[in-house]
Structures are given as C-alpha cells and as structure tokens.
Amino acid sequence: MPQPGQRTITFSGKVLKKLEEIYTLEKNKNPSLSFASFVSESALIELERRQILKEAPLISLISLNDDTIILKDLRKNNRLIEVQIKNKNLKCISDDKFDCIHVGFTLALPEVRKALSN
Numbered sequence: 001m002p003q004p005g006q007r008t009i010t011f012s013g014k015v016l017k018k019l020e021e022i023y024t025l026e027k028n029k030n031p032s033l034s035f036a037s038f039v040s041e042s043a044l045i046e047l048e049r050r051q052i053l054k055e056a057p058l059i060s061l062i063s064l065n066d067d068t069i070i071l072k073d074l075r076k077n078n079r080l081i082e083v084q085i086k087n088k089n090l091k092c093i094s095d096d097k098f099d100c101i102h103v104g105f106t107l108a109l110p111e112v113r114k115a116l117s118n
C-alpha cells in the first residue's frame with residue numbers, strides 16, 4: 001500500500017510492454033535505475049518538453065556567436081535575453097538560471113547542440 005505522500009499507478013498491456021522495453025535499454029546504461037524512477041523521470045521530462053513547445057513560439061533567436069546567444073522574448077515586451085555557454089553548460093544571464101525556458105529553447109538549437117558536443 002502507498003505511504004502518505006505516495007501514489008500507486010498501474011500500467012498494463014501495450015503501454016507496459018513499451019515502457020519495459022525502453023526501461024531495459026536504459027537499465028543497461030544505468031544498472032541502478034529502478035522502473036519507478038525511469039517512469040517518473042520520463043514523465044517529468046515529457047511535461048517539461050510540452051511546456052517548452054508551448055512557450056517556444058514566443059521566443060526567437062536574434063544572434064548566436066561563440067558563447068553568447070541573444071534571444072527575444074515576446075512575453076517580456078520583446079526584451080532581449082542573453083544566454084551564455086560556459087564549460088558546456090548554458091546559463092540564462094537575464095534570469096540568472098540554468099533551467100529556464102530560454103535555456104531550454106537554446107538547447108534545442110542545432111548550432112548549440114553542435115557546439116556542446118564538440
């Protein structure tokens with residue numbers, strides 16, 4: 001039985017089979033991964049992705065050079081937002097955050113992915 005602050009969910013049929021297939025692949029890379037962590041992390045990542053997709057049309061790329069990316073954010077009166085790449089990490093200078101929507105948007109740019117993988 002679930003403890004207070006917990007909730008039990010049930011998967012069955014095709015969904016369970018698909019989740020188990022992907023879990024097996026992930027577990028090969030990370031043997032300590034539990035099925036519960038795999039499923040809950042995947043759900044959170046997906047929700048974050050949806051949020052980024054919802055907000056991304058309001059953000060556009062202005063310029064990109066070396067380690068500095070400038071974005072325009074329609075939600076903030078077209079304010080210019082600066083994101084910097086430092087030691088292969090992205091930081092939004094405007095928000096002073098490593099995980100805001102601007103960082104998510106920047107991470108999705110092919111040029112940035114390329115720069116980070118070098």
Ligand SMILES: [Zn+2]
Binds near residue numbers: 081094
């Ligand atoms: Zn930001």
